[in-house]
Amino acid sequence: MRGAAKAEVGKTKSSPNLPQSSDALPTIRDVARVAGVSLGTASKALNGQGKLRLETRAKVQAVAQQLGFRPNDLAQSLQRKRTFTVGLISTDSYGRFSMPLLEGIEHALGSEQISVFLCNAADDSTLEQQHVNSLLAKRVDGIIVTSRRTDPRTPLNVAGAKLPVIYAYARVEDSKATCLLPDDFQGGRLATEHLIKLGRKRIAHVTGPERFEAVRQRREAWRKVLDEKGLEVPLSFALSGAWSEAWGHEAVQRLLSKKTKPDAIFCGSDQIARGVADALRECGVRVPEDIALVGYDNWEIIAVATRPSLTTVDMNIRELGRRAALQLLSLIDGQRHQGIQHLPCSLVVRESCGTKKGG
Amino acid sequence: MRGAAKAEVGKTKSSPNLPQSSDALPTIRDVARVAGVSLGTASKALNGQGKLRLETRAKVQAVAQQLGFRPNDLAQSLQRKRTFTVGLISTDSYGRFSMPLLEGIEHALGSEQISVFLCNAADDSTLEQQHVNSLLAKRVDGIIVTSRRTDPRTPLNVAGAKLPVIYAYARVEDSKATCLLPDDFQGGRLATEHLIKLGRKRIAHVTGPERFEAVRQRREAWRKVLDEKGLEVPLSFALSGAWSEAWGHEAVQRLLSKKTKPDAIFCGSDQIARGVADALRECGVRVPEDIALVGYDNWEIIAVATRPSLTTVDMNIRELGRRAALQLLSLIDGQRHQGIQHLPCSLVVRESCGTKKGG
DNA sequence: TTGTACGCGTTATCAG
DNA sequence: CTGATAACGCGTACAA
Numbered sequence: 001m002r003g004a005a006k007a008e009v010g011k012t013k014s015s016p017n018l019p020q021s022s023d024a025l026p027t028i029r030d031v032a033r034v035a036g037v038s039l040g041t042a043s044k045a046l047n048g049q050g051k052l053r054l055e056t057r058a059k060v061q062a063v064a065q066q067l068g069f070r071p072n073d074l075a076q077s078l079q080r081k082r083t084f085t086v087g088l089i090s091t092d093s094y095g096r097f098s099m100p101l102l103e104g105i106e107h108a109l110g111s112e113q114i115s116v117f118l119c120n121a122a123d124d125s126t127l128e129q130q131h132v133n134s135l136l137a138k139r140v141d142g143i144i145v146t147s148r149r150t151d152p153r154t155p156l157n158v159a160g161a162k163l164p165v166i167y168a169y170a171r172v173e174d175s176k177a178t179c180l181l182p183d184d185f186q187g188g189r190l191a192t193e194h195l196i197k198l199g200r201k202r203i204a205h206v207t208g209p210e211r212f213e214a215v216r217q218r219r220e221a222w223r224k225v226l227d228e229k230g231l232e233v234p235l236s237f238a239l240s241g242a243w244s245e246a247w248g249h250e251a252v253q254r255l256l257s258k259k260t261k262p263d264a265i266f267c268g269s270d271q272i273a274r275g276v277a278d279a280l281r282e283c284g285v286r287v288p289e290d291i292a293l294v295g296y297d298n299w300e301i302i303a304v305a306t307r308p309s310l311t312t313v314d315m316n317i318r319e320l321g322r323r324a325a326l327q328l329l330s331l332i333d334g335q336r337h338q339g340i341q342h343l344p345c346s347l348v349v350r351e352s353c354g355t356k357k358g359g
Numbered sequence: 360m361r362g363a364a365k366a367e368v369g370k371t372k373s374s375p376n377l378p379q380s381s382d383a384l385p386t387i388r389d390v391a392r393v394a395g396v397s398l399g400t401a402s403k404a405l406n407g408q409g410k411l412r413l414e415t416r417a418k419v420q421a422v423a424q425q426l427g428f429r430p431n432d433l434a435q436s437l438q439r440k441r442t443f444t445v446g447l448i449s450t451d452s453y454g455r456f457s458m459p460l461l462e463g464i465e466h467a468l469g470s471e472q473i474s475v476f477l478c479n480a481a482d483d484s485t486l487e488q489q490h491v492n493s494l495l496a497k498r499v500d501g502i503i504v505t506s507r508r509t510d511p512r513t514p515l516n517v518a519g520a521k522l523p524v525i526y527a528y529a530r531v532e533d534s535k536a537t538c539l540l541p542d543d544f545q546g547g548r549l550a551t552e553h554l555i556k557l558g559r560k561r562i563a564h565v566t567g568p569e570r571f572e573a574v575r576q577r578r579e580a581w582r583k584v585l586d587e588k589g590l591e592v593p594l595s596f597a598l599s600g601a602w603s604e605a606w607g608h609e610a611v612q613r614l615l616s617k618k619t620k621p622d623a624i625f626c627g628s629d630q631i632a633r634g635v636a637d638a639l640r641e642c643g644v645r646v647p648e649d650i651a652l653v654g655y656d657n658w659e660i661i662a663v664a665t666r667p668s669l670t671t672v673d674m675n676i677r678e679l680g681r682r683a684a685l686q687l688l689s690l691i692d693g694q695r696h697q698g699i700q701h702l703p704c705s706l707v708v709r710e711s712c713g714t715k716k717g718g
Numbered sequence: 719t720t721g722t723a724c725g726c727g728t729t730a731t732c733a734g
Numbered sequence: 735c736t737g738a739t740a741a742c743g744c745g746t747a748c749a750a
């Protein structure tokens with residue numbers, strides 16, 4: 001923090017009607033003076049308040065325009081007790097999911113004319129608290145917390161300040177908190193049902209590490225759908241590993257070494273799916289003819305480049321961000337809809353399942 | 360914009376020494392009252408200014424602590440004429456390059472306790488101007504403009520406000536502007552020289568669309584280095600196309616159909632390199648034994664997953680963001696180092712070139 | 719219809 | 735050492 005440099009400009013005393021070109025930004029006081037009206041009148045003219053003669057209003061507005069007057073949000077906020085500003089805390093550093101989330105949030109908020117403070121906490125709770133303190137000091141109207149895990153995190157500590165908080169693609173144990181999450185169960189169901197609808201019966205599932213809630217949810221859905229349709233698959237059809245292409249390769253080796261071979265594979269991520277696709281091709285297995293493939297994430301850079309391009313589950317993260325922002329706004333306006341909300345995923349159909357039954 | 364709800368709490372009149380638990384945040388006035396000192400004394404005590412009795416200072420601080428007092432940055436900024444806040448305008452939506460840039464900027468600024476307003480202009484100049492206006496109204500201390508192109512864009516219009524502006528991974532024609540860019544020429548040189556050092560002599564270059572300044576720079580470097588070393592390659596060794604894996608595939612077909620075949624390929628992006636690597640493998644060409652490969656971007660998700668993993672040029676975007684932020688800070692502090700600055704790239708060695716000469 | 723005066727929360731100056 | 739008082743820039747009752 002540096003000491004303030006003294007500013008000696010913009011004195012009220014200066015001769016009236018002089019269109020001063022000091023380097024200090026013009027205040028409403030300057031506008032009033034130049035327009036030859038009082039301060040209060042200028043304010044009303046600029047804000048469309050009260051009853052003024054059209055002539056006066058026009059005059060003031062013209063002067064404001066000409067002077068390049070720009071109301072000082074700081075002063076306004078101080079008065080209004082509302083800053084039209086929210087904080088955005090991202091717990092993980094900016095990655096695959098943060099970006100669309102950011103986009104959705106920023107878009108929704110931006111079109112409401114409210115600004116966003118960006119804070120990257122990088123999984124460091126000390127840093128996070130620092131950011132929160134800073135946001136509180138700046139009197140933000142609310143805070144959005146984002147992550148990229150659906151597993152619970154510790155609640156944000158706003159130190160008693162009754163400030164609206166929303167968790168977007170993040171979850172906390174606190175049942176009074178408002179959390180928005182993609183519906184992993186529905187996503188898993190979507191993928192599996194799509195494959196079944198296409199006539200596949202021996203559907204394997206290659207996914208990420210067990211410790212992810214998302215992994216467990218999607219797998220549960222896969223299992224449930226198979227059950228519902230009376231389709232039985234060996235235990236070896238459920239494979240947990242890493243979120244990587246390499247794991248996709250390895251999983252294919254394992255699957256093809258068994259007696260019962262799958263006619264479809266539902267992958268827990270597009271990266272895994274790409275590894276699977278490459279491995280299958282190298283083993284001479286045709287996709288989708290011999291084995292159909294569904295990915296997860298709709299990470300275009302991967303899904304489109306995979307051969308064949310991936311049919312995959314899209315978590316609609318951008319929309320999730322948008323909704324989160326909108327809900328924060330209504331929280332700020334006093335409403336209180338709370339609890340955990342799951343947003344549906346959708347399926348993006350490309351080539352890895354074929355297009356028709358028996359594909 | 361909504362009308363303000365009237366707040367009737369925190370009156371100064373209320374009985375002294377009552378640790379009021381109204382829901383309005385405590386002001387320094389409350390602290391003073393409860394601590395039994397005057398407003399000015401409280402301020403000095405909290406800011407470590409002036410000369411106070413240790414006892415008094417401690418008392419005030421204790422009360423502040425207990426009341427959960429948090430100075431209102433709005434009021435402070437209004438007075439200090441400095442908000443400790445900067446705007447970050449990203450012209451492209453958040454993508455591959457924006458995120459490390461963001462990270463670097465936010466990190467540098469965050470550790471200086473200054474907050475960042477995020478603005479996504481999405482290549483829409485109207486929207487951008489709106490954001491700028493908003494930032495000006497919020498009295499930010501400076502603005503960073505980011506892009507993901509090294510090609511010139513139109514300068515930011517700050518409407519005469521003498522506000523520090525820095526372009527990070529973005530460029531404008533204005534020679535008085537401060538722009539930070541990766542050194543694409545040096546990057547191209549780095550890649551080519553690495554290949555030559557490893558004994559390669561027939562180095563092809565497969566890159567993106569001609570219209571990118573970056574493409575032209577890198578290719579120029581490649582050409583120059585070959586010249587310097589007295590290595591001649593056919594014209595067909597320079598291939599411009601798209602920034603995609605598919606183009607990598609296609610380029611390989613073209614290269615291998617000629618009489619003179621390359622013993623190395625310098626690719627304009629990791630995506631292209633991956634396409635090239637896949638295509639080569641499928642043609643039975645070994646990497647790096649038969650053909651060595653260098654990528655560009657060090658996009659880990661791709662570079663590591665490629666088989667073999669990619670040796671590639673890293674533009675050090677995070678560092679670029681960090682430097683941009685730091686320079687903005689010193690601009691704000693009154694210094695003025697301007698002009699275009701190029702930051703060096705570095706080479707990340709993995710497996711696609713082999714490790715030793717003739718590798 | 720227009721002008722005056724006060725408050726928003728803080729800091730800084732200048733008496734006491 | 736401590737306490738009034740005046741800014742900072744703006745909105746808004748209330749008086750003229």
